[in-house]
Amino acid sequence: MRSPAKTIHPLFPCVIVAIIALAAAACKKEEPVQPSPVWQNTFTPWLENNNQRDTVFDDENITFSTNNTPSDRYIWSWGDGSKSDTTQTHYAIHRFKRIGMNIVKLRVERGNTYGEKTDSIWVKHRNIPHCGFRIDSDDSLYVQNTSHFVANINTEDCQSNCSFGYQWDFGDGSMGTGYHTTHSYRNTGSFLVKVRITRCGGPDTMVQKRIVVSGSSAITAYKCLCTSPRGGNPFLDTIQVQNLPYNPIKVEGGVLRRSGIANRYFGEYNCNLNGCETYTLDVFNTLDSIQYKVVKSWVEYTCLGRKL
Incomplete structure (x- = not known):
């Protein structure tokens, strides 16, 4: 009498493949993990403003240079939000985008060593036209009410590459800032309101206006x-x-x-x-x-x- 044929379980091939994969992984030699390079600050590079001026204008191309020695990388940070990477070039030319004080920072990298150096430079806007201002306020000012003050430009062709700053003196010991500001007076009387307008590269402007604060408007x-x-x-x-x-x-x-x-x-x-x-x-x-x-x-x- 003939014996019945044996049936192979459907998952048997999958089990064999898994066993082979585990055996191969056990025999594989693990690759060593390469450690990250440790940066060491070992020197201070030389940094020179070739224009030999601490104050420059925003329409000038300013050249900075450093030691002309073999280096992997020169990284320049200009203090105005921009950077330059001049690999294998020991000088850089830059036109500053921000008026005022800028801190120039140079980082020189050689292998896993580096050095840093900073310099400061003041940037002005050339040929700033004069800007006249006036103070505009509410027609009627009352005690304990919110009064509005605006420093408006009073001359034509007033242009600037940078924003203005406003410092208010309301004449009662209170101060304020901003192109448009508000103030509430606690007492009635006559007050001399002043605002000092500042801008980069140009002279300050002082404007004043005398106002009268009355009682309640009710x-x-x-x-x-x-x-x-x-x-x-x-x-x-x-x-x-x-x-x-x-x-x-x-x-x-x-x-x-x-x-x-x-x-x-x-x-x-x-x-x-x-x-x-x-x-x-x-x-x-x-x-x-x-x-x-x-x-x-x-x-x-x-x-x-x-x-x-």
Whole structure:
């Protein structure tokens, strides 16, 4: 009787291949890992500005050189964001892109040794035209409000290869920076605002402007009872004032002028042949109430009221 044929497992070939691969890997000789070269700073190269000037212009080609000795590599960093790699060439020519102080750095590499040297050079912009400025601000400035100030160019053909710098003095001990800046005054009064404009390669410019800061811009209304000890008929009066408690303005027209007494202001309105409506205004510190005197048709009334 014939024996049945044996069946080979389908994964048997894969197992054989894996065994052969493992055996080959075990017999393979591992390659040694080459260590990274260790850089050593062993010398200081010579560095010379061939123009022999510490100050140059941005339209010049400036030549720098170093020792003319066998070297693998010369790497130049110009201080203006650019670099040069002059392998086997001991000099380099560069036109600087940044106005102002630039630090030139040279790195010389020989094998696994290197040396570094730095030099400084001041770069100016040639033929900078004069630029005039003016200070622009809000038409009306009020205490505790945010006031805007802008240093605008006031001359034609003002050009520069570099940006301007702005240093503000608001006249109350506060400072600011920027072409457009803001400031909030804590007190009323007259202030001399100054801004110094600086730019690379050119002289500084100082501009100033005197401003007046008034009180609050809010309008406050008061309803008052007006009486006269001289027999005039009492009446109710509603008055609206602005800029309390500093330099109040009677909204109906005209300005109430300070009379010399604290928180007292004076103004005349609606003048005709019968005289003027004369207001003498006293502002109370709380601003909740108001007292003033008004003369109408030669009769003086005292008005006292509270905020609506």
